[in-house]
Amino acid sequence: AQTVTQSQPEMSVQEAETVTLSCTYDTSESDYYLFWYKQPPSRQMILVIRQEAYKQQNATENRFSVNFQKAAKSFSLKISDSQLGDAAMYFCAYASGGSQGNLIFGKGTKLSVKP
Amino acid sequence: GAVVSQHPSWVICKSGTSVKIECRSLDFQATTMFWYRQFPKQSLMLMATSNEGSKATYEQGVEKDKFLINHASLTLSTLTVTSAHPEDSSFYICSARPGHQTYEQYFGPGTRLTVT
Numbered sequence: 001a002q003t004v005t006q007s008q009p010e011m012s013v014q015e016a017e018t019v020t021l022s023c024t025y026d027t028s029e030s031d032y033y034l035f036w037y038k039q040p041p042s043r044q045m046i047l048v049i050r051q052e053a054y055k056q057q058n059a060t061e062n063r064f065s066v067n068f069q070k071a072a073k074s075f076s077l078k079i080s081d082s083q084l085g086d087a088a089m090y091f092c093a094y095a096s097g098g099s100q101g102n103l104i105f106g107k108g109t110k111l112s113v114k115p
Numbered sequence: 116g117a118v119v120s121q122h123p124s125w126v127i128c129k130s131g132t133s134v135k136i137e138c139r140s141l142d143f144q145a146t147t148m149f150w151y152r153q154f155p156k157q158s159l160m161l162m163a164t165s166n167e168g169s170k171a172t173y174e175q176g177v178e179k180d181k182f183l184i185n186h187a188s189l190t191l192s193t194l195t196v197t198s199a200h201p202e203d204s205s206f207y208i209c210s211a212r213p214g215h216q217t218y219e220q221y222f223g224p225g226t227r228l229t230v231t
Binding site: 033035037050097104107 | 147149206221
């Protein structure tokens, strides 16, 4: 069975600084997708970024980028120029390529942004 | 684009009654919809997966007779909590997958259920 591990329950960053959230996963599959979702206090889940396992290039979305290390089964999220609005729970998630797209979530990392 | 709505956003019901939660994809057709449950300060736990016109697939440990899921159209799925009890109080979130070419899911805003 696939598992997703987020080893940092809480992280803190100064506004305008950079922070990296860690995520590791375990799978024997070769076809899969990885995601980072953000859940602010409103509890609305927002897709931040996604990565297809077959792509070697790391995904980037504006201030958000990932470091995808397939061999190490690591998928970290880097947030540059942190803003107060980035404060939220961040969940790393995995989906099998051959499935209906069921997401397996990590336990989450609570990110605080200090002004 | 890719907006998912949920209704109601908050509901209080008495123990023993049933409550229905609706999940709609507003600007796309959802081949697959998912229902999650989230306890305070915890992650999302998948309850079931549903495809339009088919019976839902429930995760292990989820009572299918208690949590009835209907996916009547490509834009609507409903979750009915039958004979609710206080331990069913939780935050229920639905999500929808736009198609078979993408594994992205778009989430509804969630429904807070309180059973008294």
